[in-house]
Amino acid sequence: MSGDPDGLRQLPGAAAGGPISHAIFRLARIHQLLAGRLLRAAGLHPSQELLLMRLWESGPQRQAALAEELGTDSAGTTRIVQRLEAAGYVRRLPDPADRRATLVATTPAGDELRSCVEHIWTQLEELTAGDMTEAQRRTALASLRALEENVLATEAGSRCGMPAAKRGAARR
Numbered sequence: 001m002s003g004d005p006d007g008l009r010q011l012p013g014a015a016a017g018g019p020i021s022h023a024i025f026r027l028a029r030i031h032q033l034l035a036g037r038l039l040r041a042a043g044l045h046p047s048q049e050l051l052l053m054r055l056w057e058s059g060p061q062r063q064a065a066l067a068e069e070l071g072t073d074s075a076g077t078t079r080i081v082q083r084l085e086a087a088g089y090v091r092r093l094p095d096p097a098d099r100r101a102t103l104v105a106t107t108p109a110g111d112e113l114r115s116c117v118e119h120i121w122t123q124l125e126e127l128t129a130g131d132m133t134e135a136q137r138r139t140a141l142a143s144l145r146a147l148e149e150n151v152l153a154t155e156a157g158s159r160c161g162m163p164a165a166k167r168g169a170a171r172r
Helices: 019-040 048-058 063-070 074-086 108-112 114-129 134-152 164-171
Strands: 090-095 098-106
Touching: 019 114, 048 063, 048 074, 048 090, 048 098, 048 108, 048 114, 063 074, 063 098, 074 090, 098 108, 108 114, 114 134
Parallel strands: none
Antiparallel strands: 090 098
């Protein structure tokens, strides 16, 4: 870009003290929009695939565990589950260990979505990384993990976006 020797977009004056944070915010926003477009082609909305991924990996789960995994509140998780249930991708079952609780499980139709979601995430990765070399991809991933660990190590960050059991592991 002309007038920008680093090839970066001009920062708003108020963000001048946080160029990395501003870049993360911009990237996260456009990445989420791109993911949303890809997922809509499969009839899904962002976060629905994350809930399905958890169920595919771990089997039926209580909604509270899903909310913790997604880093959202119970109302947000309930909306995701209701939409997936209405689409026929998940169902709620009584928890045999506690009759007062329910489990969320995938249906056969939900299980059939797995290969489609895996393809979408592969496509998203290819579009995101573009023509980066394997070494550049590894470096970018290491940098992103370091930034995540930095944020999670803060008081405010320790309560954000990652289940408590995984927070300690991320700081190691």
